[in-house]
Amino acid sequence: MIVLDGVHVRLGERDVLHGVDLTLTERRIGVVGANGSGKSTLARLLNGLVLPTRGTVTVDGLDTARQGAKVRRTVGFVFTDPDAQIVMPTVAEDLAFSLRRLRLDPAERDRRVHAALAARSLADHADHPAHLLSGGQKQLLALTAVLITEPSVLVADEPTTLLDLRNTRQVAALLAALPQQVVLVTHDLHLVEEFDRVLVVDQGRVVADDAPAPALDHYRRLMA
Amino acid sequence: MLTGTYVDRDTPLHRAPAGLKLVVLLVLSVGLLTVRDPITGGVAVVVVTGLYALGRVGPRTAWAQVRPLRWFVPVVFTVQWLVLGLDAAVGLSTRIVVLVALAGLVTLTTRTSALMAAVERALTPLRLVGVDPARIALVLSLTVRSIPVLAALAGRVREAQRARGCERDVRAFAVPLVVGALRQADALGEALQARGLDD
Secondary structure (H helix, E strand, O other), X not given: OEEEEEEEEEEOOEEEEEEEEEEEOOOEEEEEEOOOOOHHHHHHHOOOXXXXXXXXXEEOOEEOOOOHHHHHHHEEEEOOOHHHXXXXXXXXXXXXXXXXXXXXXXXXXXXXXXXXXXXXXXXXXXXXXXXXXXXXXXXXXXXXXXXXXXXXEEEEEOOOOOOOHHHHHHHXXXXXXXXXXXXXXXXXXXXXXXXOEEEEEEOOEEEEEXXXXXXXXXXXXHHO | XXXXXXXXXXXXHHXXXXXXXXXXXXXXXXXXXXXXXXXXXXXXXXXXXHHHHHOOOOHHHHHHHHHHHOOHHHHHHHHHHHHHOHHHHHHHXXXXXXXXXXXXXXXXXOOHHHHHHHHHHHHHHHHHHOOOHHHHHHHHHHHHXXXXXXXXXXXXXXXXXXXXXXXXXXXXXXXXXXXXXXXXXXXXXXXXXXXXOXX
């Protein structure tokens, strides 16, 4: 369970979020909003990449400000641009990087890496340089690298914005099949139509918090 | 050389420990410093060609390793021919090509992670003076990974410049490239944090 209590965020000279109170328990939560509305900041609060200027964020009772590293082990994060997220030169090495804190013996580590690659049909690319993958494959790799650590929550910040329709569908299907709690920030509104709850963020506030249909209606009217 | 060009094959060269390969590379490189005549140079070329064959590296990939030298070596060769004579020029130019080819062969037959692990082991004594070898190995990996990312960024900036008709303006190239690189660095830092580097 993720709880935001009276959260204000000020970045530099700008108030990005004003007084957000949320309790996130649903398995599928969508976040929509205009560019610059504060939704990316909201997503980054959930794993402590951004800390509240005032108020607190807790994940299963852990404060993101004081126990950030522990929180990040629970909350996986997928970025919009996979190039920023892939930190190792080749595909298998990047997955192994995710596992390094588990201090597995090399055989067990390789076994997990190859199982994860096989599950996402990336096995043939294990030793390929990451920069030779297509955009869709890169995002798939980024997602796999997060999921291999078995987080209990996955936060994704516009993971399909750079993808074509087929890859968007593939990522959406993958997210839909996850057993984890998922918080998805997106501009692809149809991705959250089947979700349990949708938040609409506008000018640093949560202006709608409802079932998908009424929340998305609100957002469409807001953008009209 | 440094673009993560590992070629997956099952050969004695691939199976050899990364640390051993680095040590042999070092020894051969020092040994090559004694090469001054075309005959020893020729022997070195034969040996390196043999090693490429042993590692089952195709001619095209092999050429890609020494390709960056195609402008540099002719210049060096010409200067040395004029100053030191033909024999020395052939010997010295061969030495440069062989050195680069050998280094390229190590990266072709060794996974970056194995190289980094070897570097990390070699740096372990530095722990005594407060250096964290794992951090240094990570920085090296990140560098290797960042080369193609920055190359792609430079490509995009050049395209945008051309689209707007200012391809000769140095500032129109440098400013977006530096801003983009800094942005990328920020994003990388965020990703490292999200992926648990601070544990």
